[in-house]
Amino acid sequence: MLYSELAGFYERLEKTSKRLEKTEILSELLQNLKHEKDKSIIYLVKGRIFPDYDSREMGISSQLAIKSISKAMGISAGEIVKKWKSIGDLGKVAEDITAKKKQATLSGGTRLTTEKVLENLKKLPGMQGKGAVEKKISLIAELLSTASPLEARYIVRTLLGDLRVGAGEGVLRDAIVWACLNKEEKENYVLVQEAYDKATDFALVFEQACRGREALQETELAPGRPVKVMLFLKVKDIKEAFETVGKPLAAEMKYDGFRMLINKDENGQIRIFTRRLDDVTKQFPEVKEYTKRYVKADSFILDGEAVGFNAKTRRYMPFQEISQRIRRKYDIEKMAKELPIEINIFDILYYNGKSLIKEPFKSRREILEKIVKGKRWQLVLAEQIISGKEEEIEKFYKKALAEGEEGIMLKKLDAPYKPGARVGYGVKLKPEENDFDLVIVKAEYGTGKRAGWLTSYTVACQQDGKLLETGKVSTGLKEKEEEGLSFMEITKKLKPLITGEKGREVSVKPELVVTVTYQNIQKSPTYSSGYALRFPRFTRLRPDRSARDIAFLSEVEKEAKRQVRK
Ligand code: AMP
Secondary structure (H helix, E strand, O other): OEHHHHHHHHHHHHHOOOHHHHHHHHHHHHHHHOOOOOOOHHHHHOOOOOOOOOOOOOOOOHHHHHHHHHHHHOOOHHHHHHHHHHHOOHHHHHHHHHHHHHHHHOOOOOOOEHHHHHHHHHHOOOOOOOOHHHHHHHHHHHHHHHOOHHHHHHHHHHHOOOOOOOOOHHHHHHHHHHHHOOOOOHHHHHHHHHHHHHHOOHHHHHHHHHHOHHHHHOOOOOOOOOOOOOOOEEOOOHHHHHHHHOOOEEEEEEOOOEEEEEEEOOOOOEEEEOOOOOEOOOOOHHHHHHHHHHEOOOOEEEEEEEEEEOOOOOOEOOHHHHOHHHHOOOOHHHHHHHOOEEEEEEEEEEEOOEEOOOOOHHHHHHHHHHHEOOEOOOEEEOOEEEEOOHHHHHHHHHHHHHOOOOEEEEEEOOOOOOOOOOOOOEEEEOOOOOEEEEEEEEEEEOOHHHOOOEEEEEEEEEEOOEEEEEEEEOEOOEOOHHHOOEHHHHHHHHHHHEEEEEOOEEEEOOOOEEEEEOOEEEEOOOOOOOEEEEOOEEEEEOOOOOHHHOOEHHHHHHHHHHHHHO
16 A cells, blocks of 8 residues: 555545544545455554554654654754744654745655555664664655655654544444444444454454454464453442442452463463553563463463562562563663562463453463462462351451552353453452553653752543543652652653644653542632642653553542542
Protein backbone atom coordinates (compact mmCIF):
# COMPACT_ATOMS: atom_id res chain seq x y z
CA MET A 1 0.00 0.00 0.00
CA LEU A 2 1.25 3.49 -0.71
CA TYR A 3 2.05 5.42 2.43
CA SER A 4 0.23 8.41 0.93
CA GLU A 5 -3.00 6.36 1.00
CA LEU A 6 -2.48 5.53 4.66
CA ALA A 7 -1.67 9.17 5.42
CA GLY A 8 -4.93 10.12 3.70
CA PHE A 9 -6.82 7.84 6.06
CA TYR A 10 -4.95 9.22 9.04
CA GLU A 11 -5.91 12.73 8.04
CA ARG A 12 -9.58 11.82 7.69
CA LEU A 13 -9.50 10.10 11.07
CA GLU A 14 -7.87 13.09 12.67
CA LYS A 15 -10.48 15.46 11.28
CA THR A 16 -13.41 13.84 13.02
CA SER A 17 -14.00 13.23 16.67
CA LYS A 18 -17.15 11.19 16.03
CA ARG A 19 -16.66 7.57 16.87
CA LEU A 20 -18.95 6.22 14.15
CA GLU A 21 -17.21 8.26 11.48
CA LYS A 22 -13.86 7.06 12.70
CA THR A 23 -15.09 3.47 12.55
CA GLU A 24 -16.35 3.99 9.00
CA ILE A 25 -13.03 5.45 7.83
CA LEU A 26 -11.01 2.74 9.51
CA SER A 27 -13.16 -0.03 8.13
CA GLU A 28 -12.61 1.39 4.65
CA LEU A 29 -8.88 1.25 5.31
CA LEU A 30 -9.20 -2.35 6.53
CA GLN A 31 -11.14 -3.28 3.39
CA ASN A 32 -8.06 -2.24 1.42
CA LEU A 33 -5.82 -4.07 3.82
CA LYS A 34 -7.67 -7.36 3.31
CA HIS A 35 -5.88 -7.78 0.00
CA GLU A 36 -2.44 -7.04 1.40
CA LYS A 37 -0.21 -9.97 2.18
CA ASP A 38 1.46 -8.22 5.08
CA LYS A 39 -1.22 -7.55 7.66
CA SER A 40 1.29 -5.87 9.97
CA ILE A 41 0.32 -2.57 8.36
CA ILE A 42 -2.50 -2.70 10.89
CA TYR A 43 0.03 -1.92 13.64
CA LEU A 44 0.72 1.41 11.92
CA VAL A 45 -2.94 2.31 12.37
CA LYS A 46 -2.29 2.44 16.10
CA GLY A 47 1.00 4.21 15.56
CA ARG A 48 3.01 1.08 16.27
CA ILE A 49 5.21 -1.22 14.23
CA PHE A 50 4.86 -4.42 16.26
CA PRO A 51 2.00 -6.10 18.16
CA ASP A 52 1.10 -4.45 21.46
CA TYR A 53 3.01 -7.00 23.52
CA ASP A 54 6.23 -6.68 21.58
CA SER A 55 8.41 -4.51 23.76
CA ARG A 56 10.88 -3.42 21.10
CA GLU A 57 10.82 0.36 21.04
CA MET A 58 11.96 2.67 18.28
CA GLY A 59 13.62 4.76 20.97
CA ILE A 60 13.19 8.09 19.23
CA SER A 61 13.17 11.14 21.46
CA SER A 62 11.98 14.55 20.28
CA GLN A 63 15.65 15.56 20.06
CA LEU A 64 16.48 12.72 17.69
CA ALA A 65 13.41 13.46 15.58
CA ILE A 66 14.51 17.10 15.35
CA LYS A 67 17.98 16.05 14.22
CA SER A 68 16.45 13.76 11.59
CA ILE A 69 14.18 16.49 10.25
CA SER A 70 17.17 18.80 10.21
CA LYS A 71 19.23 16.32 8.21
CA ALA A 72 16.46 15.51 5.74
CA MET A 73 15.43 19.10 5.12
CA GLY A 74 18.70 20.94 5.54
CA ILE A 75 17.33 23.26 8.22
CA SER A 76 19.04 24.00 11.52
CA ALA A 77 17.83 22.23 14.67
CA GLY A 78 17.45 25.62 16.35
CA GLU A 79 14.98 26.77 13.74
CA ILE A 80 12.97 23.55 14.09
CA VAL A 81 12.81 23.96 17.87
CA LYS A 82 11.59 27.54 17.42
CA LYS A 83 8.79 26.41 15.15
CA TRP A 84 7.97 23.54 17.51
CA LYS A 85 7.52 25.96 20.40
CA SER A 86 4.99 27.98 18.44
CA ILE A 87 3.12 25.11 16.76
CA GLY A 88 3.39 22.57 19.58
CA ASP A 89 3.46 19.49 17.33
CA LEU A 90 6.64 18.24 15.71
CA GLY A 91 4.62 16.36 13.09
CA LYS A 92 3.10 19.61 11.86
CA VAL A 93 6.52 21.26 11.96
CA ALA A 94 7.90 18.56 9.65
CA GLU A 95 4.86 18.99 7.42
CA ASP A 96 5.35 22.76 7.15
CA ILE A 97 9.02 22.50 6.38
CA THR A 98 8.40 19.78 3.77
CA ALA A 99 5.72 21.89 2.10
CA LYS A 100 8.06 24.87 1.80
CA LYS A 101 10.88 22.73 0.49
CA LYS A 102 8.69 20.92 -2.04
CA GLN A 103 7.45 24.24 -3.34
CA ALA A 104 11.02 25.34 -3.86
CA THR A 105 12.13 22.19 -5.63
CA LEU A 106 8.83 21.52 -7.43
CA SER A 107 9.22 17.78 -6.94
CA GLY A 108 6.30 15.51 -7.83
CA GLY A 109 4.32 13.01 -5.70
CA THR A 110 6.11 10.36 -3.73
CA ARG A 111 5.98 6.60 -4.07
CA LEU A 112 6.77 5.86 -0.46
CA THR A 113 5.14 2.55 0.48
CA THR A 114 3.95 1.36 3.88
CA GLU A 115 6.37 -1.56 3.42
CA LYS A 116 9.31 0.81 3.09
CA VAL A 117 8.21 2.82 6.14
CA LEU A 118 7.82 -0.37 8.18
CA GLU A 119 11.14 -1.69 6.93
CA ASN A 120 13.06 1.40 8.08
CA LEU A 121 11.20 1.80 11.35
CA LYS A 122 11.66 -1.87 12.24
CA LYS A 123 15.42 -1.43 12.03
CA LEU A 124 15.42 1.25 14.74
CA PRO A 125 14.80 -0.84 17.88
CA GLY A 126 17.82 -3.12 17.44
CA MET A 127 20.30 -0.27 17.08
CA GLN A 128 22.64 0.30 19.96
CA GLY A 129 26.20 1.31 20.62
CA LYS A 130 28.62 3.29 18.56
CA GLY A 131 27.22 5.03 15.55
CA ALA A 132 23.64 3.92 16.34
CA VAL A 133 22.31 7.45 16.64
CA GLU A 134 23.74 8.44 13.27
CA LYS A 135 22.30 5.33 11.64
CA LYS A 136 18.89 5.99 13.16
CA ILE A 137 18.94 9.56 11.90
CA SER A 138 19.86 8.35 8.41
CA LEU A 139 17.04 5.82 8.29
CA ILE A 140 14.50 8.43 9.34
CA ALA A 141 15.94 11.13 7.11
CA GLU A 142 15.72 8.73 4.17
CA LEU A 143 11.97 8.48 4.71
CA LEU A 144 11.46 12.17 5.39
CA SER A 145 13.40 13.34 2.38
CA THR A 146 11.05 11.47 0.04
CA ALA A 147 7.86 12.15 2.03
CA SER A 148 5.09 14.53 1.05
CA PRO A 149 4.13 17.15 3.66
CA LEU A 150 1.25 15.04 4.95
CA GLU A 151 3.37 11.90 5.02
CA ALA A 152 6.07 13.78 6.96
CA ARG A 153 3.47 14.76 9.57
CA TYR A 154 2.55 11.15 10.29
CA ILE A 155 6.03 9.66 10.00
CA VAL A 156 7.27 12.05 12.69
CA ARG A 157 4.26 11.41 14.91
CA THR A 158 4.68 7.64 14.54
CA LEU A 159 8.32 7.97 15.56
CA LEU A 160 7.32 9.86 18.66
CA GLY A 161 4.58 7.35 19.45
CA ASP A 162 1.93 10.03 19.30
CA LEU A 163 -0.14 9.65 16.15
CA ARG A 164 -3.06 11.80 17.36
CA VAL A 165 -5.65 10.29 15.04
CA GLY A 166 -7.75 8.85 17.85
CA ALA A 167 -7.94 5.27 16.66
CA GLY A 168 -7.62 3.29 19.87
CA GLU A 169 -8.33 -0.31 20.65
CA GLY A 170 -12.11 0.15 20.76
CA VAL A 171 -12.46 1.83 17.38
CA LEU A 172 -10.12 -0.68 15.78
CA ARG A 173 -12.18 -3.54 17.19
CA ASP A 174 -15.38 -2.07 15.77
CA ALA A 175 -13.76 -1.38 12.41
CA ILE A 176 -12.65 -5.01 12.16
CA VAL A 177 -16.28 -6.05 12.65
CA TRP A 178 -17.46 -3.58 10.00
CA ALA A 179 -14.82 -4.68 7.54
CA CYS A 180 -15.12 -8.44 8.00
CA LEU A 181 -18.39 -9.41 9.68
CA ASN A 182 -22.01 -8.38 10.00
CA LYS A 183 -21.95 -5.06 11.82
CA GLU A 184 -25.56 -5.35 12.96
CA GLU A 185 -24.86 -8.36 15.17
CA LYS A 186 -23.79 -7.25 18.64
CA GLU A 187 -22.20 -10.61 19.32
CA ASN A 188 -19.56 -9.94 16.66
CA TYR A 189 -18.07 -7.06 18.65
CA VAL A 190 -17.78 -9.32 21.67
CA LEU A 191 -16.12 -12.02 19.56
CA VAL A 192 -13.50 -9.65 18.17
CA GLN A 193 -12.77 -8.23 21.62
CA GLU A 194 -12.48 -11.69 23.14
CA ALA A 195 -10.15 -12.80 20.38
CA TYR A 196 -7.99 -9.74 20.99
CA ASP A 197 -7.90 -10.27 24.75
CA LYS A 198 -6.62 -13.77 24.11
CA ALA A 199 -4.23 -13.03 21.25
CA THR A 200 -3.19 -9.41 22.01
CA ASP A 201 -2.28 -9.06 18.35
CA PHE A 202 -4.53 -7.09 16.00
CA ALA A 203 -2.92 -8.45 12.82
CA LEU A 204 -3.81 -11.97 13.91
CA VAL A 205 -7.33 -11.04 15.01
CA PHE A 206 -7.93 -9.21 11.73
CA GLU A 207 -6.80 -12.24 9.74
CA GLN A 208 -9.08 -14.55 11.72
CA ALA A 209 -12.01 -12.14 11.39
CA CYS A 210 -11.48 -12.02 7.62
CA ARG A 211 -11.95 -15.80 7.62
CA GLY A 212 -15.23 -15.52 9.50
CA ARG A 213 -16.80 -16.06 12.88
CA GLU A 214 -15.71 -19.65 13.39
CA ALA A 215 -12.07 -18.82 12.75
CA LEU A 216 -12.38 -15.89 15.13
CA GLN A 217 -13.81 -18.08 17.85
CA GLU A 218 -10.99 -20.53 17.42
CA THR A 219 -8.40 -17.88 18.28
CA GLU A 220 -6.59 -19.37 21.22
CA LEU A 221 -4.05 -18.46 23.80
CA ALA A 222 -0.49 -19.29 22.97
CA PRO A 223 2.27 -19.34 25.54
CA GLY A 224 4.82 -16.80 24.41
CA ARG A 225 2.13 -14.22 23.72
CA PRO A 226 0.63 -12.56 26.78
CA VAL A 227 -3.11 -12.32 27.36
CA LYS A 228 -5.05 -9.46 28.84
CA VAL A 229 -5.37 -10.35 32.50
CA MET A 230 -8.70 -10.78 34.23
CA LEU A 231 -9.62 -7.88 36.50
CA PHE A 232 -11.59 -7.69 39.71
CA LEU A 233 -14.42 -5.63 41.10
CA LYS A 234 -14.29 -3.91 44.44
CA VAL A 235 -16.64 -4.83 47.29
CA LYS A 236 -17.21 -3.06 50.57
CA ASP A 237 -17.68 -6.10 52.77
CA ILE A 238 -17.82 -9.88 52.88
CA LYS A 239 -21.61 -9.94 52.43
CA GLU A 240 -21.30 -8.11 49.12
CA ALA A 241 -18.58 -10.57 48.12
CA PHE A 242 -20.91 -13.52 48.77
CA GLU A 243 -23.61 -11.83 46.71
CA THR A 244 -21.22 -11.35 43.80
CA VAL A 245 -19.25 -14.59 43.71
CA GLY A 246 -21.46 -17.01 45.59
CA LYS A 247 -20.90 -19.39 48.49
CA PRO A 248 -18.59 -21.07 49.26
CA LEU A 249 -15.79 -19.05 47.73
CA ALA A 250 -12.02 -19.04 47.60
CA ALA A 251 -10.37 -16.33 49.66
CA GLU A 252 -6.77 -15.44 48.93
CA MET A 253 -4.24 -12.99 50.23
CA LYS A 254 -4.09 -9.82 48.15
CA TYR A 255 -0.37 -9.32 47.70
CA ASP A 256 0.87 -5.80 47.13
CA GLY A 257 3.16 -6.01 44.16
CA PHE A 258 2.63 -6.16 40.44
CA ARG A 259 0.94 -8.60 38.14
CA MET A 260 3.15 -11.04 36.34
CA LEU A 261 2.29 -13.49 33.58
CA ILE A 262 4.81 -16.28 33.24
CA ASN A 263 4.74 -18.16 29.95
CA LYS A 264 6.55 -21.31 28.92
CA ASP A 265 6.08 -22.32 25.32
CA GLU A 266 6.35 -25.76 23.72
CA ASN A 267 10.08 -25.23 23.13
CA GLY A 268 10.62 -24.63 26.80
CA GLN A 269 11.25 -20.93 26.33
CA ILE A 270 10.13 -18.82 29.27
CA ARG A 271 8.84 -15.29 28.84
CA ILE A 272 7.51 -12.94 31.45
CA PHE A 273 5.02 -10.13 30.90
CA THR A 274 3.42 -7.41 32.99
CA ARG A 275 -0.30 -6.73 32.78
CA ARG A 276 0.38 -3.93 30.30
CA LEU A 277 1.87 -6.61 28.04
CA ASP A 278 5.44 -5.42 28.54
CA ASP A 279 8.01 -8.17 28.13
CA VAL A 280 10.13 -8.14 31.30
CA THR A 281 11.87 -11.50 30.88
CA LYS A 282 15.32 -9.89 30.90
CA GLN A 283 14.60 -7.84 34.00
CA PHE A 284 13.68 -10.89 36.10
CA PRO A 285 16.25 -13.63 35.47
CA GLU A 286 15.52 -15.22 38.85
CA VAL A 287 11.87 -15.75 37.94
CA LYS A 288 12.99 -17.79 34.96
CA GLU A 289 15.12 -19.91 37.30
CA TYR A 290 12.37 -20.37 39.89
CA THR A 291 9.93 -21.34 37.17
CA LYS A 292 12.28 -23.99 35.84
CA ARG A 293 12.91 -25.28 39.34
CA TYR A 294 9.44 -25.24 40.86
CA VAL A 295 6.89 -25.61 38.08
CA LYS A 296 6.67 -29.01 36.45
CA ALA A 297 4.93 -28.84 33.08
CA ASP A 298 5.89 -28.74 29.41
CA SER A 299 4.05 -25.51 28.65
CA PHE A 300 1.92 -23.04 30.58
CA ILE A 301 0.73 -19.51 31.21
CA LEU A 302 0.72 -18.62 34.90
CA ASP A 303 -0.87 -15.55 36.45
CA GLY A 304 0.53 -14.19 39.68
CA GLU A 305 1.76 -11.27 41.73
CA ALA A 306 5.43 -10.38 42.22
CA VAL A 307 6.13 -8.91 45.63
CA GLY A 308 9.38 -7.31 46.75
CA PHE A 309 10.97 -7.98 50.10
CA ASN A 310 13.95 -6.82 52.06
CA ALA A 311 16.73 -9.37 51.61
CA LYS A 312 18.01 -8.84 55.18
CA THR A 313 14.89 -8.40 57.25
CA ARG A 314 12.64 -10.64 55.12
CA ARG A 315 9.87 -8.08 55.30
CA TYR A 316 7.66 -7.35 52.32
CA MET A 317 8.29 -4.00 50.69
CA PRO A 318 5.90 -1.47 49.28
CA PHE A 319 5.41 -1.74 45.55
CA GLN A 320 7.12 1.62 44.98
CA GLU A 321 10.51 0.23 45.93
CA ILE A 322 10.62 -2.72 43.59
CA SER A 323 8.83 -0.99 40.76
CA GLN A 324 12.18 0.28 39.46
CA ARG A 325 13.04 -3.28 38.48
CA ILE A 326 10.36 -3.30 35.81
CA ARG A 327 12.12 -0.75 33.60
CA ARG A 328 15.68 -1.49 34.59
CA LYS A 329 17.98 -2.25 31.64
CA TYR A 330 21.43 -2.58 33.27
CA ASP A 331 22.98 -4.09 36.43
CA ILE A 332 20.12 -6.54 36.42
CA GLU A 333 21.76 -9.29 38.45
CA LYS A 334 22.82 -6.79 41.09
CA MET A 335 19.30 -5.40 41.28
CA ALA A 336 17.86 -8.89 41.60
CA LYS A 337 20.00 -9.39 44.71
CA GLU A 338 19.26 -5.99 46.21
CA LEU A 339 15.55 -6.00 45.51
CA PRO A 340 14.48 -9.63 45.50
CA ILE A 341 10.92 -10.63 44.71
CA GLU A 342 8.67 -13.50 45.64
CA ILE A 343 6.18 -14.73 43.05
CA ASN A 344 2.74 -15.64 44.32
CA ILE A 345 0.97 -17.73 41.70
CA PHE A 346 -2.82 -17.57 41.78
CA ASP A 347 -4.01 -18.83 38.41
CA ILE A 348 -3.13 -20.94 35.37
CA LEU A 349 -4.55 -20.21 31.91
CA TYR A 350 -2.78 -22.72 29.75
CA TYR A 351 -1.29 -26.11 30.54
CA ASN A 352 0.56 -28.66 28.40
CA GLY A 353 -0.74 -27.53 25.04
CA LYS A 354 -4.28 -26.71 26.13
CA SER A 355 -6.12 -23.56 27.10
CA LEU A 356 -7.71 -23.78 30.55
CA ILE A 357 -9.69 -20.57 30.51
CA LYS A 358 -13.03 -22.30 30.15
CA GLU A 359 -12.32 -24.60 33.10
CA PRO A 360 -13.68 -23.64 36.53
CA PHE A 361 -11.31 -21.82 38.87
CA LYS A 362 -11.37 -24.74 41.30
CA SER A 363 -9.95 -27.15 38.68
CA ARG A 364 -7.36 -24.61 37.60
CA ARG A 365 -6.22 -24.31 41.19
CA GLU A 366 -6.05 -28.11 41.49
CA ILE A 367 -3.72 -28.24 38.50
CA LEU A 368 -1.58 -25.52 40.09
CA GLU A 369 -1.36 -27.51 43.30
CA LYS A 370 -0.26 -30.53 41.32
CA ILE A 371 2.49 -28.86 39.28
CA VAL A 372 3.84 -26.13 41.57
CA LYS A 373 6.15 -27.15 44.37
CA GLY A 374 7.17 -23.77 45.62
CA LYS A 375 9.57 -22.26 48.07
CA ARG A 376 8.99 -19.27 50.33
CA TRP A 377 10.72 -16.04 49.22
CA GLN A 378 11.04 -17.43 45.71
CA LEU A 379 7.93 -18.83 44.13
CA VAL A 380 4.80 -19.99 45.98
CA LEU A 381 1.12 -20.54 45.45
CA ALA A 382 -1.13 -17.78 46.76
CA GLU A 383 -2.36 -18.63 50.25
CA GLN A 384 -5.98 -19.70 49.95
CA ILE A 385 -8.91 -20.92 52.03
CA ILE A 386 -12.26 -22.13 50.75
CA SER A 387 -15.22 -21.24 52.91
CA GLY A 388 -18.83 -20.11 52.92
CA LYS A 389 -18.73 -18.82 56.48
CA GLU A 390 -18.49 -15.11 57.11
CA GLU A 391 -16.55 -15.53 60.38
CA GLU A 392 -13.90 -17.63 58.70
CA ILE A 393 -13.40 -15.15 55.90
CA GLU A 394 -13.36 -12.31 58.44
CA LYS A 395 -10.58 -14.08 60.34
CA PHE A 396 -8.61 -14.58 57.12
CA TYR A 397 -9.07 -10.89 56.23
CA LYS A 398 -7.76 -9.80 59.65
CA LYS A 399 -4.81 -12.11 59.29
CA ALA A 400 -4.04 -10.65 55.85
CA LEU A 401 -4.06 -7.11 57.21
CA ALA A 402 -2.04 -8.09 60.26
CA GLU A 403 0.59 -9.59 57.96
CA GLY A 404 0.78 -6.31 56.09
CA GLU A 405 -1.08 -7.45 52.96
CA GLU A 406 -3.36 -5.03 51.14
CA GLY A 407 -6.50 -7.05 51.77
CA ILE A 408 -8.02 -10.19 50.31
CA MET A 409 -9.35 -11.43 46.98
CA LEU A 410 -12.56 -13.43 46.94
CA LYS A 411 -13.10 -15.69 43.96
CA LYS A 412 -15.92 -17.64 42.40
CA LEU A 413 -15.12 -21.35 42.44
CA ASP A 414 -16.87 -22.39 39.24
CA ALA A 415 -15.93 -19.33 37.16
CA PRO A 416 -13.89 -19.47 33.94
CA TYR A 417 -11.00 -17.08 33.35
CA LYS A 418 -12.09 -14.15 31.25
CA PRO A 419 -9.10 -12.33 29.76
CA GLY A 420 -9.33 -8.55 29.81
CA ALA A 421 -12.66 -8.45 31.59
CA ARG A 422 -13.65 -6.89 34.88
CA VAL A 423 -16.51 -9.27 35.54
CA GLY A 424 -17.58 -10.47 38.92
CA TYR A 425 -15.58 -13.71 38.86
CA GLY A 426 -13.45 -12.31 41.60
CA VAL A 427 -13.63 -9.32 43.91
CA LYS A 428 -11.21 -7.45 46.11
CA LEU A 429 -11.76 -6.35 49.65
CA LYS A 430 -9.47 -3.82 51.24
CA PRO A 431 -9.74 -1.10 53.87
CA GLU A 432 -11.47 1.96 52.49
CA GLU A 433 -9.19 4.29 50.62
CA ASN A 434 -9.95 6.96 48.10
CA ASP A 435 -7.64 6.54 45.21
CA PHE A 436 -7.59 6.06 41.47
CA ASP A 437 -4.95 5.06 38.99
CA LEU A 438 -4.82 7.88 36.44
CA VAL A 439 -2.55 8.91 33.61
CA ILE A 440 -0.68 12.22 33.29
CA VAL A 441 -1.68 14.06 30.10
CA LYS A 442 -0.27 17.53 30.70
CA ALA A 443 2.20 19.20 33.02
CA GLU A 444 3.39 22.66 33.92
CA TYR A 445 6.83 24.01 34.69
CA GLY A 446 7.24 25.56 38.10
CA THR A 447 8.54 29.02 38.82
CA GLY A 448 11.17 30.46 41.15
CA LYS A 449 13.01 27.74 43.00
CA ARG A 450 11.13 25.14 41.01
CA ALA A 451 11.83 26.57 37.55
CA GLY A 452 13.01 23.85 35.19
CA TRP A 453 10.96 21.18 36.92
CA LEU A 454 7.50 20.07 35.94
CA THR A 455 5.59 20.59 39.15
CA SER A 456 1.89 20.45 38.37
CA TYR A 457 0.21 17.68 36.43
CA THR A 458 -3.14 17.21 34.77
CA VAL A 459 -4.40 13.65 35.18
CA ALA A 460 -7.08 11.77 33.26
CA CYS A 461 -9.36 8.76 33.53
CA GLN A 462 -10.84 6.89 30.55
CA GLN A 463 -14.12 6.10 28.88
CA ASP A 464 -14.79 4.53 25.46
CA GLY A 465 -11.16 4.80 24.50
CA LYS A 466 -11.00 8.51 25.33
CA LEU A 467 -8.95 10.18 28.02
CA LEU A 468 -10.90 12.58 30.22
CA GLU A 469 -9.21 15.05 32.52
CA THR A 470 -10.07 14.79 36.21
CA GLY A 471 -8.01 17.53 37.79
CA LYS A 472 -4.57 18.86 38.53
CA VAL A 473 -2.19 17.39 41.07
CA SER A 474 0.82 19.11 42.55
CA THR A 475 1.17 17.70 46.02
CA GLY A 476 2.50 14.50 47.45
CA LEU A 477 5.90 14.96 45.86
CA LYS A 478 9.21 15.68 47.52
CA GLU A 479 11.60 18.56 46.75
CA LYS A 480 14.64 16.33 47.02
CA GLU A 481 15.19 13.12 45.13
CA GLU A 482 16.59 11.24 48.14
CA GLU A 483 13.37 11.78 50.08
CA GLY A 484 11.14 9.66 47.88
CA LEU A 485 8.88 10.30 44.93
CA SER A 486 10.00 13.76 43.79
CA PHE A 487 9.31 16.43 41.17
CA MET A 488 12.69 15.60 39.69
CA GLU A 489 11.85 11.94 39.20
CA ILE A 490 8.52 12.70 37.55
CA THR A 491 10.07 15.43 35.39
CA LYS A 492 12.75 13.01 34.18
CA LYS A 493 10.08 10.46 33.32
CA LEU A 494 7.88 13.01 31.56
CA LYS A 495 10.52 14.81 29.50
CA PRO A 496 10.92 12.09 26.87
CA LEU A 497 7.12 11.95 26.59
CA ILE A 498 6.65 15.63 25.77
CA THR A 499 4.74 16.09 22.54
CA GLY A 500 3.97 19.80 22.60
CA GLU A 501 4.81 22.91 24.50
CA LYS A 502 2.92 26.16 25.00
CA GLY A 503 4.15 28.73 27.47
CA ARG A 504 4.82 26.90 30.72
CA GLU A 505 2.51 24.04 29.84
CA VAL A 506 3.51 20.87 28.04
CA SER A 507 1.37 18.04 26.74
CA VAL A 508 2.74 14.54 27.16
CA LYS A 509 2.13 11.12 25.69
CA PRO A 510 -0.34 9.47 28.05
CA GLU A 511 2.00 6.83 29.46
CA LEU A 512 2.89 7.70 33.02
CA VAL A 513 0.30 6.09 35.28
CA VAL A 514 0.09 7.30 38.88
CA THR A 515 -2.04 6.50 41.89
CA VAL A 516 -3.77 9.65 43.06
CA THR A 517 -5.31 9.74 46.53
CA TYR A 518 -8.00 12.36 47.13
CA GLN A 519 -10.38 13.60 49.76
CA ASN A 520 -13.54 13.86 47.73
CA ILE A 521 -14.89 14.35 44.23
CA GLN A 522 -16.64 17.42 42.90
CA LYS A 523 -18.55 18.08 39.71
CA SER A 524 -16.50 20.44 37.60
CA PRO A 525 -16.96 22.07 34.22
CA THR A 526 -13.23 22.80 34.04
CA TYR A 527 -12.26 19.24 33.25
CA SER A 528 -13.43 17.11 30.35
CA SER A 529 -14.58 14.29 32.64
CA GLY A 530 -16.99 16.69 34.34
CA TYR A 531 -15.39 15.85 37.68
CA ALA A 532 -12.47 17.13 39.70
CA LEU A 533 -10.69 15.32 42.49
CA ARG A 534 -10.42 17.54 45.56
CA PHE A 535 -7.18 17.68 47.53
CA PRO A 536 -5.49 15.17 45.28
CA ARG A 537 -1.96 13.95 45.97
CA PHE A 538 0.37 11.44 44.41
CA THR A 539 0.81 8.25 46.35
CA ARG A 540 2.76 6.14 43.92
CA LEU A 541 3.96 5.60 40.38
CA ARG A 542 2.53 2.61 38.51
CA PRO A 543 5.11 1.65 35.89
CA ASP A 544 3.45 -1.75 35.59
CA ARG A 545 0.26 -0.18 34.25
CA SER A 546 -0.62 1.57 31.03
CA ALA A 547 -3.26 4.08 30.05
CA ARG A 548 -5.55 1.13 29.35
CA ASP A 549 -5.47 0.16 33.03
CA ILE A 550 -6.51 3.51 34.46
CA ALA A 551 -9.84 4.17 36.18
CA PHE A 552 -12.98 4.47 34.09
CA LEU A 553 -15.20 7.53 34.23
CA SER A 554 -17.98 5.25 35.43
CA GLU A 555 -15.88 4.38 38.50
CA VAL A 556 -15.28 8.06 39.24
CA GLU A 557 -19.02 8.67 38.89
CA LYS A 558 -19.83 5.76 41.17
CA GLU A 559 -17.50 7.06 43.86
CA ALA A 560 -18.88 10.60 43.52
CA LYS A 561 -22.40 9.25 44.07
CA ARG A 562 -21.34 7.03 46.94
CA GLN A 563 -19.80 10.04 48.62
CA VAL A 564 -23.02 12.01 48.27
CA ARG A 565 -24.96 9.14 49.89
CA LYS A 566 -22.52 9.09 52.80
P1 AMP B 1 -6.29 -3.58 42.29
O1 AMP B 1 -4.90 -3.33 41.79
O2 AMP B 1 -6.60 -2.87 43.57
O3 AMP B 1 -7.32 -3.43 41.23
O4 AMP B 1 -6.36 -5.13 42.71
C1 AMP B 1 -6.25 -6.17 41.80
C2 AMP B 1 -4.80 -6.63 41.68
O5 AMP B 1 -4.38 -7.27 42.87
C3 AMP B 1 -4.58 -7.68 40.63
O6 AMP B 1 -4.51 -7.12 39.36
C4 AMP B 1 -3.29 -8.31 41.07
O7 AMP B 1 -2.21 -7.59 40.51
C5 AMP B 1 -3.26 -8.11 42.57
N1 AMP B 1 -3.35 -9.36 43.37
C6 AMP B 1 -2.67 -9.60 44.51
N2 AMP B 1 -2.96 -10.79 45.03
C7 AMP B 1 -3.87 -11.37 44.21
C8 AMP B 1 -4.55 -12.63 44.21
N3 AMP B 1 -4.40 -13.53 45.18
N4 AMP B 1 -5.43 -12.85 43.18
C9 AMP B 1 -5.63 -11.95 42.22
N5 AMP B 1 -4.99 -10.75 42.16
C10 AMP B 1 -4.12 -10.45 43.14
